[in-house]
Amino acid sequence: MGKYFKSSLFFLGLVFIFRANAFAQLCQGSLGDPVVNITFGSGSNPGPPLGSTTNYTYIANICPNDGYYTIANSTHNCFNDTWYSVPEDHTPGDTNGYMMIVNASYQPGDFFVKQVDGLCPNTTYEFAAWIFSLLEPNACDNNGIKPNITFNIETTSGTVLQTYSTGDIQSTGAWAQYGFFFSTTVGISSVVLRMTNNAPGGCGNDLMLDDITFRPCGPLVLAAIDGSEDSVDVCTGDKSMFALSANVSAGYSDPVYQWQLSTDGGMSYSDIAGATDVTYTRPATSVPGRYLYKLAVSESENSNVSSCSIFSNIIAVGVNEYPVPAASSKGYCTDDTLFLKATDATIFSWNGPVNFSSNEQNPFILNASLDNNGIYYVKATSAKGCTSLDSTRVLISQRPTVYAGPDEEICKGSSVQLESVGSNNITAYQWSPRIGLSDTGIPNPIASPSATTLYTLKVFNHDCSFSDSISVIVNENPTADAGAEKIIIKGQSATLNGSAGGTDVNYLWTPDVSITGATSLMPEVNPSSNQLYTLNVHSNKGCGTATANVLVKVYQQLFVPDAFSPNGDGINDSWIIETLEAYPGAEVKVFNRFGQKVFDNNGKNIWWDGRFKGQQLASGAYVYLIDLKNNTPVKKGIVYIIL
DSSP states (O other): OOOEEEEEOOHHHHTTOOOOOTTOOOOSSEEOOOSEEEOOOBOSSSOOOOGGGOSSEEOSSSSOOTTEEEEESOBOSOTTTTBOOBOSOSSTTOTTBOEEEEEOOSSOEEEEEEEEOOOOTTOEEEEEEEEEEOBOTTHHHHTOBOOEEEEEEEETTSOEEEEEEEEEOOOOSSOEEEEEEEEOOTTOOOEEEEEEEOSOOSSBOEEEEEEEEEEEEESOEEEEETTTEEEEEEETTOOOOEEEEEEEOSOOSSEEEEEEEESSTTSOOEEOTTOOSSEEEEOOOOSOEEEEEEEEEEEGGGTTOGGGOEEOOOEEEEEEOOOOOOOBOOOEETTSOEEOBOOSOSEEEEEETTTEEEOSSSOEESSOOGGGOEEEEEEEEOTTSOEEEEEEEEOEEOOOEEEOOOOEEEETTOOEEOOOEEESOOOEEEEEOOTTBSOSSSSSOEEOOSSOEEEEEEEEETTEEEEEEEEEEEEOOOEEEOOSOEEEETTOOEEOOOEEESSSEEEEEESOSSEEOTTSSSOEEOOSSOEEEEEEEEETTSOOEEEEEEEEEEEOSOOOOSEEOOSSSSSSOSEEOGGGGGOTTOEEEEEOTTSOEEEEOTTSOOEEOSEETTEEOOSEEEEEEEEOSSSSOOEEEEEEEOO
């Protein structure tokens, strides 16, 4: 069922509301639309001159001197700030709106004269204008001249129809409306508006003028709905019919009535066919919108001229759509926060399982349980009082739980079976990442990762899920490298260059012979004879042991033969320095008695057959130089060739 809603009109009070201003004698009845509305236009400063409308002199300056005027959208910093700074004109909503700024002449006289056409004969009109007294109160030693204006309405032949004087206009820093009403006689459709400055010029008598209007003035017309309301709201589908009526005070001898309707927010009105009485029954309509009504009243002789009509106050009937609350939710799991949502209204009322209720638009329930399953209803009410219902079903599922198991350790190349434990109706398992797993969709897959991996197990109960993680730590298997072979001279020491790999390993060199630091990778050794050492790398994680060997060769002290006999008898045919192998970088050079080099080992093992360039050298003494390249002095000596 549709509803309608009323707002109080205070009808009796409106009977005594006047449009009068404290400084004016304005129409106390009802007004029509403006026949004349002078706003002076809009634009940037300054505006164009008025032409013959005034006998004052135009100046393109927002601060005109005595006897001058301008058209502008603001004024400021005039005459050492003795004028008010006014940032805008009076016209509401008139961006950069112009106003007439007047600095009165020294002698009283007319400053605005304009013929007004298009009036209706035998009609009362309200003339009104907005005035702003510009002089600050403390200017001119607190003795500034105040504007004083007489308004005359005359026939085009000069007959005065009405006159009104403002008296001294006080400096209040605000716009004030002044006006009066007058009546045209039969045959008069044009009048002359004359504004006369009564005060002398000098220090003061400065003003601004804006929004000059002529509006038909007639009896007081007060419209209402059902006798007392000025506004009614109903919902679409409401079949109510409303009686529109108006109370028209005395004033017209033969009034004519016409109800008008606006569906565009008052931008335009059109006559309602047949609605020509003070009462009108509005038919029901389900088309949403805001319907504005007013009663136009005129004398019968002017009934065909819309500009001659006066109007009642505006009354309104609102036809409002029902809200579409669109209640919604989604699937939830136990312990989730349950969210309810609704739209398209201003007032909401929710109810649901376990005595749930809320007036929030989008309420929520913390830590949802299975008891919160069910249908939730919302009653949504629009700002105009139209109410609709909607509902949404909430499904809450039991959240599963799972323990992926303790972290595991394996040796590289090995595997382990994961042991998860779950509960609450698990419907699916999902391990990730899949690398190294035998199956990602079972609770206990075999894991064989090549590197340490964090596996996450997600279990499902329909749309509900739960996750837990487990690390499979992959320990690297041990590796061993004993380093390169070592050569030493008996009595010397050498450092073994072992290296090892693997996770959490220890080291041990064997045998324990002439070795210092057998549990380090680089022990010191000084065997007296050739010795094979073994590096044992053992995993503390149970991943086995790796071994590697290195030979340490031990040579006697360097012995350089002082003679040899390269005669081909197989005995002592070559000069050989056997212990030089302990010094792989050593250089050996041999020179004859003339200083000519006859032998160079070029870094190789030493043996020399006594030849030079393929020719057997003669018997005799030859000088040798041996550089061991170990920062020891070069060894010098003589070797004899004996043939």
